[in-house]
Amino acid sequence: MTAPVDLLAPALSDAIARALGPEFAGADPVLRPSQYADVQANAALALAKRVGASPRDVATRIVAELGDLPVSIDVSGPGFLNLTFDDAWIESLLADLAADERLGVPTQEAQVVPIDYSAPNVAKEMHVGHLRTTVVGDALARVLEHLGHRVVRQNHIGDWGTPFGMLIEHLLDVGEGSEQALLLESDPNAFYQAARAQFDGDEDFATRARARVVSLQAGDEDTLRLWSELVELSRRYFNRIYATLGVTLTDGDLAGESTYNDDLAGICDELEAAGLATMSDGALCVFLDGYTGREGKPQPLIIRKSDGGYGYATTDLATIRHRVERLGADRCLYVIGVPQALHLEMVWETARLAGWLPDHVEVVHVRIGNVLGEDRKILRTRSGAPLRLMALLEEAMANARREVDRTRPELPEEVRASIAPQVGIGAVKYADLSVAHDSEYVFDLDRMLAYTGNTGPYLQYATTRIRSIFRSAGVDPRFEAPISLGAPAERALALRLLAFGSVVAEVGDDLAPHRLCTYLFELAQEFSTFYEQCPVLKADTVEQRGSRLSLSAVTLAVLVQGLDLLGIEAPERM
């Protein structure tokens, strides 16, 4: 922990206890960002009533008990403590940071954390909603792993259910290995819609499809072979998208609905035996207290349909049981769309009652908000069809390429060609990550790709400017030299750098990647100010040049590490 605030908090707590009495031991010093100082402590205002003295008085007493700290303190307003750090202290902390491979990021006590994210459907196009859970889930996986946890990626793909009767029959009709079949790898919706059209328009086909569902569930060998063919083709499509996006998911992380088939009957039996599930209109249901649906009727969680089939409620119960009992989860993350909130709540409540989800296991729904179009409705193409994700990514990369061609024509063709995907994909991912994951946002490719503002390209650009300094100097960007702070821009940059570790820890605790984005953006801005105001290569003295090079080196390291935790690449040049 290198953040000054984290180092000061215990000292302030102790001072509070000494000043106000042992009953105040462990009191929160209420440290908050301040516009008047480096940080302010608001404890006196919060505690004044309990103490029975004026806040100002309490503040003065706390200050009197503070020992020798590397900060200057004054009591301000009604009783705020304004703390300003000594430059020498910041300099020494920064030296520690520069020497620290982890850049101040703590290693936490390891937890097992299964993360459910991405979860596309077989024979379906991934849409921007899948993009967002994929990108956010992957960033959380990277952050938690970096903090020392054992992350278990769980890609809960939709690879089972009634549509497969239709899909298998259509695969047979167009022919395995046919061009039509290969659409599953390139344009899966075209395949799906063709199957759908047959199903809706051709009664014979529909009959065959229904029969096929039955034989699939019965485990018919030939049917299963065709089914795995469909899954295999879709898997290639997913992997193409993941590779383009630079997402860490692999085939080993696949844990689709079908993997739980053997658990479903047992889950129903157990719930029924425990008296939690009852028959209603031919379906096996769990009715939970406090859940009412339309017209005040009890809201069921249907775990077995009246036709004997299982829905996603049962599968989701299987996932939680599996993750707790088999994977040994301490904390389970479900990075899933916000409309699923009620469903997940009911599944977890049921799992708790069944004893599959003990109190010490934390389950979190990382709610992914809808991505909207300009009209503020869920994003579609102009024709009303869902957007093709690959087309979108290609457009982003093409636009990035145009920008690079325009602004850096002097760079060799192959360099420009490699920059474009880094910038284009980085822009799209950053856009998903930089807004709170549970809020909706309006999709705007031009804004994402802008080089100004809180965007991926702006951050990437900051890293290339730093690299450019080192290139000009002919110095390795891992440069280290004593840092001394003179200019305000240097000091502001230093303080921001010191906060990196606690920001990453906070992102892991609160599952909020957008805060890392905000941090990195502010860091990049502060670096740009420094860049304008503090010449590095033409510094006044050798010492100053060394100090500024060192400051630049740490900034680069933090930016690159931060972007990496978000799953975003940092080009060498732009």
Add this chain to the structure above:
RNA sequence: GCCCCCGUAGCUCAGCUGGAUAGAGCGUCCGACUUCUAAUCGGAUGGCCGCAGGUUCGAGUCCUGCCGGGGGCGCCA
């Protein structure tokens, strides 16, 4: 009908466990390149934080009600 989420500057969004005069980006308007990438930087402009009550020394933040928008609610996932 019930439940959940949202309403902050012209636009897109922050505002973490309540703390001093509510922030950023974009846009608009001024400035700044013989200087390490001006793809940048500096400055200005711009808000009864949906409305009304309440709790508190203090409310964008907590509570209640209302208005407006979105979503969910028995056999698709």
